[in-house]
Amino acid sequence: MIGTAVSRFRRLCRDARGATLVEFGLIAAPLCLTIMAIADLGYQSYLRSVTRGVLEQASRSASVGTLNSAQIDTYIAAQMATINAKNGTTSVVKKSYYNFSRVGKPEKITTDTAPLGSYNVGDCYEDANGNGSYDTALGSNGLGGADDIVYYEVTVSMPRVFPMAKMLGWNPTQSAKATTIVRNQPWANQPKPAIICT
Numbered sequence: 001m002i003g004t005a006v007s008r009f010r011r012l013c014r015d016a017r018g019a020t021l022v023e024f025g026l027i028a029a030p031l032c033l034t035i036m037a038i039a040d041l042g043y044q045s046y047l048r049s050v051t052r053g054v055l056e057q058a059s060r061s062a063s064v065g066t067l068n069s070a071q072i073d074t075y076i077a078a079q080m081a082t083i084n085a086k087n088g089t090t091s092v093v094k095k096s097y098y099n100f101s102r103v104g105k106p107e108k109i110t111t112d113t114a115p116l117g118s119y120n121v122g123d124c125y126e127d128a129n130g131n132g133s134y135d136t137a138l139g140s141n142g143l144g145g146a147d148d149i150v151y152y153e154v155t156v157s158m159p160r161v162f163p164m165a166k167m168l169g170w171n172p173t174q175s176a177k178a179t180t181i182v183r184n185q186p187w188a189n190q191p192k193p194a195i196i197c198t
Helices: 002-014 019-063 069-079
Strands: 089-097 109-111 124-127 149-159 173-183 194-197
Touching: 019 069, 019 149, 019 173, 069 089
Parallel strands: none
Antiparallel strands: 089 149, 109 124, 124 194, 149 173
16 A cells, blocks of 8 residues: 555656646746837837937927917827827927026026025126025926026826836836927027116
8 A cells, every 4th residue: 555655646746747737837927028118118219219219309399489378289299199098198398598608407596695605685797597585496487588497397197007106016007208408599688687686
């Protein structure tokens, strides 16, 4: 009886039928997860590329005065309509600056009183955006005028294409952002910023 059991056990150990099925079962889940992750990253790259292309075309048209601010928003929304049809959203930011050196910086202080290096009462500054007050985040909303520098940012957000985001700890929403900075054509004289003293 014991000899028969041992004999059967040895036969079972040598039997390789079904081993491939067990091995496939062990690697199937990680393999599927890897394929979905690669496809998801590929789609995100595609989304970023489409967003960049739409932004480049819109900014070139705006820089020569072909499109105004509202028309740019409409153009970008129309170009992204297919992607946004899948529960996506698109946001557009447009800020204009007097020159490249002022992008993302505070308005220039022309006469500085103590304490030096920061704006305080008694200082004079270039009112580059024309709003009559000193701004630490320079830039006017919109496209500005002739010869101005315009910063464009388009962000597209949509649900992920594949359901593996939760398993990998990823955000269920994917985003693609494209930015560019373009100088408007000099179709007129660029007005010099007013100097304001407080």
